[in-house]
């Protein structure tokens with residue numbers, strides 16, 4: 001069997017050495033893969049049983065147009081998300097265009113002039129800088145323009161700086177909303193597990209009970225057995241072209257949380273008074289339901305790919321965040337490559353291993369919302385979908401590549417092999 005597989009790999013330009021390296025790494029990950037499978041099985045049943053409980057039926061898979069009043073599928077889908085994420089209510093919409101948009105809706109729905117947004121666990125995702133107003137030149141319409149303040153406490157030694165957080169909370173009575181980002185995103189920190197976020201939330205609540213706590217849940221869905229609302233978050237948001245769309249949602253974002261907050265978000269998403277009642281789904285309900293149904297297994301495939309990539313690159317002597325044997329809370333695998341040509345080679349290899357656009361050569365370019373040039377490998381069915389095999393990284397020290405996704409594990413393994421081969425070709 002392995003001889004046959006090796007032949008297939010060799011025909012595609014992978015050397016015997018690289019094939020051997022990847023397979024040896026895979027063989028050593030039995031324990032990690034077993035844990036991923038167990039979590040995936042439990043999460044799959046969580047979603048399946050919730051679908052049964054909210055009575056997903058054939059009518060849910062139909063389409064609405066125009067205003068989208070009484071879209072039974074949309075309403076049931078939102079009940080389903082709420083149930084799975086243990087929230088009171090949810091918005092799951094194609095009109096939420098991406099993760100940044102979902103987060104922006106939450107921020108601008110809740111905050112009022114004079115309020116302060118506080119990030120106790122370091123700076124949020126790059127694309128939110130313009131939204132909050134943290135850049136030298138902010139796009140028109142930032143929160144800052146509406147006189148909404150911002151405070152942050154950076155991490156200290158990769159951990160929460162509890163004394164500083166306490167001080168900031170006590171000294172700034174206008175803090176209204178707390179934002180915590182579960183996944184590291186483009187940062188070289190560790191991602192926050194549900195347990196760690198739970199400790200932080202408990203600490204914050206002890207000091208100030210009245211605060212609203214939101215978690216940017218992008219890339220985190222179904223990686224662990226529980227989700228942020230279960231450990232005390234009031235509202236979470238994420239993108240449907242990451243984990244919860246299961247690779248099938250062609251667009252969309254979700255927000256889940258307490259009823260009053262979701263109503264505020266619905267009024268910001270559409271209009272005060274119209275709220276969640278409008279919003280046609282244009283035939284996307286089927287992909288949303290099916291993608292959410294698939295998500296626990298698709299997420300597990302992506303996780304196995306992340307762990308395999310970590311192990312392979314550790315064998316090659318690179319620093320990985322997180323290491324292959326560590327607990328996971330998101331699907332992102334960072335590898336510190338140290339040199340721009342390695343980063344470019346890695347991304348070219350992943351692109352060459354993709355199902356779509358495998359002959360495209362990715363090049364670094366400036367991206368809206370990001371501070372340096374970024375190189376992205378994405379041969380995806382859905383543009384920019386990062387639950388699909390993808391790799392990207394900003395062209396700056398320490399030339400970290402952020403690798404994620406892989407709808408099927410065997411295709412992701414092939415893509416990783418291509419990246420190692422591309423790197424080997426540069427090294428020689």
Ligand SMILES: *Cc1c(COP(=O)(O)O)cnc(C)c1O
Nearest residue numbers: 098099100125183185216218239
């Ligand atoms: C992807 C991501 C976002 C933004 O999502 P987009 O869909 O790219 O706008 C925000 N936060 C984190 C942690 C992310 O991974």
